[in-house]
Amino acid sequence: MLKKVLVMVAVLAVFALVAAQCSQPTVEQVKVEEPTATQAQQVQEEPTAAQVAETQEVKESPQVVEVQEPSESRLETVRKRGKLICGGNANLAGFGVLADDGSFSGFDIDYCRAIAVAIFGVADDSTLEIRPLSASDRPIALQTNEIDVLVRNTTYTLSRDTEWSANFGPTTFYDGQGMMVRKDSGITSLEDMEGASVCVQTGTTTELNLADQMALRGINYTPKVFPDAPSTLAAFQAGNCDGFTTDKSGLISQQQELENPADYQILGVTMSKEPLGPAYAHGDDQWADIVDWTVYCTISAEEFGVNSGNVDEIAGSAEDPNIRRMLGVEGDLGTGLGLDNDFCANIIREVGNYEEIYNRNLGPDTPFNVPRGLNSLWTDGGLLYSPPFR
Numbered sequence: 001m002l003k004k005v006l007v008m009v010a011v012l013a014v015f016a017l018v019a020a021q022c023s024q025p026t027v028e029q030v031k032v033e034e035p036t037a038t039q040a041q042q043v044q045e046e047p048t049a050a051q052v053a054e055t056q057e058v059k060e061s062p063q064v065v066e067v068q069e070p071s072e073s074r075l076e077t078v079r080k081r082g083k084l085i086c087g088g089n090a091n092l093a094g095f096g097v098l099a100d101d102g103s104f105s106g107f108d109i110d111y112c113r114a115i116a117v118a119i120f121g122v123a124d125d126s127t128l129e130i131r132p133l134s135a136s137d138r139p140i141a142l143q144t145n146e147i148d149v150l151v152r153n154t155t156y157t158l159s160r161d162t163e164w165s166a167n168f169g170p171t172t173f174y175d176g177q178g179m180m181v182r183k184d185s186g187i188t189s190l191e192d193m194e195g196a197s198v199c200v201q202t203g204t205t206t207e208l209n210l211a212d213q214m215a216l217r218g219i220n221y222t223p224k225v226f227p228d229a230p231s232t233l234a235a236f237q238a239g240n241c242d243g244f245t246t247d248k249s250g251l252i253s254q255q256q257e258l259e260n261p262a263d264y265q266i267l268g269v270t271m272s273k274e275p276l277g278p279a280y281a282h283g284d285d286q287w288a289d290i291v292d293w294t295v296y297c298t299i300s301a302e303e304f305g306v307n308s309g310n311v312d313e314i315a316g317s318a319e320d321p322n323i324r325r326m327l328g329v330e331g332d333l334g335t336g337l338g339l340d341n342d343f344c345a346n347i348i349r350e351v352g353n354y355e356e357i358y359n360r361n362l363g364p365d366t367p368f369n370v371p372r373g374l375n376s377l378w379t380d381g382g383l384l385y386s387p388p389f390r
């Protein structure tokens with residue numbers, strides 16, 4: 001009898017355990033706890049001067065300002081305003097440059113145009129304003145909502161992710177920091193730069209990486225720091241510095257601004273990783289999705305062989321459901337973002353796929369002729385990879 005009771009108890013216990021397992025909440029039942037204001041804003045304490053001196057570590061100044069919570073979504077604000085305000089560069093040919101007629105052009109500017117097209121179907125002076133920003137002004141412009149998005153050869157780093165109260169979209173250009181010197185200087189490596197002076201721009205990752213790399217290699221040098229690209233380059237050209245350092249893409253671009261570009265060379269060394277891409281303020285996931293999928297649209301279109309010349313024909317004839325969904329002729333992916341369903345087709349028609357954007361601004365027919373390298377599609381051995389349009 002006792003044995004029977006024990007067996008019953010054991011069976012009941014197993015039953016209770018199984019029932020408990022089965023009653024795990026379903027996805028809909030899971031309640032996501034919103035972080036409290038204090039958890040969300042873990043303010044970094046500024047180190048004291050003594051601490052900085054002790055560690056000898058160069059840090060970007062956090063520049064944290066009080067973030068104004070917008071009362072409506074960014075998409076609504078942009079639509080009501082009738083135009084996108086994109087933070088850009090005015091001084092970096094190939095990426096973002098201001099012409100005498102007041103127009104902006106470049107690889108990053110084309111991504112500003114692509115976002116404007118995603119929202120308005122067209123990018124012109126009425127739907128897109130470029131707000132040129134110095135390196136140091138970028139975080140404040142993002143935090144104060146002066147701009148809707150920043151596309152200005154900006155490197156994604158952890159401290160910017162937190163201290164700028166910003167998120168970064170997909171990397172549009174994988175870069176690394178380089179060093180330019182005069183050919184007749186005899187300098188062929190960083191190790192040849194013991195006691196040298198280096199021109200560098202403030203408010204950049206460049207300034208910090210330089211300090212790290214020289215310290216790691218035990219090289220003594222004097223940094224000469226300038227507020228913007230024109231003054232940094234002018235000082236270098238005037239012979240005030242032995243070297244000029246910035247992103248390699250920046251060096252290639254700036255070399256063409258020098259009086260005799262052939263008198264200079266970019267050393268083989270790569271001092272850092274500089275993944276450049278769009279950034280936007282924290283707090284609006286729909287906006288983040290719009291920027292991200294605008295970039296993915298250009299990458300995916302290159303992968304599928306869809307370009308500005310054939311997009312309409314392919315939209316009418318494609319049988320591949322991946323292409324049909326991307327172009328909005330099947331499914332409702334675009335409307336899911338709050339955009340027109342054919343937002344990606346519009347981007348490709350108006351601005352082009354990644355390859356077209358790259359070649360127009362940096363390719364073999366430009367003065368820069370930057371090899372695709374890491375910026376090739378994953379199918380060609382590069383790092384460009386779009387998640388699926390599904």
Ligand SMILES: N[C@@H](CCC(=O)N[C@@H](CS)C(=O)NCC(=O)O)C(=O)O
Binds near residue numbers: 247
């Ligand atoms: N990618 C680096 C460097 C960006 C940067 O500002 N580079 C300079 C040197 S090429 C530049 O674009 N200057 C243009 C200007 O200040 O007008 C970063 O995000 O900090």
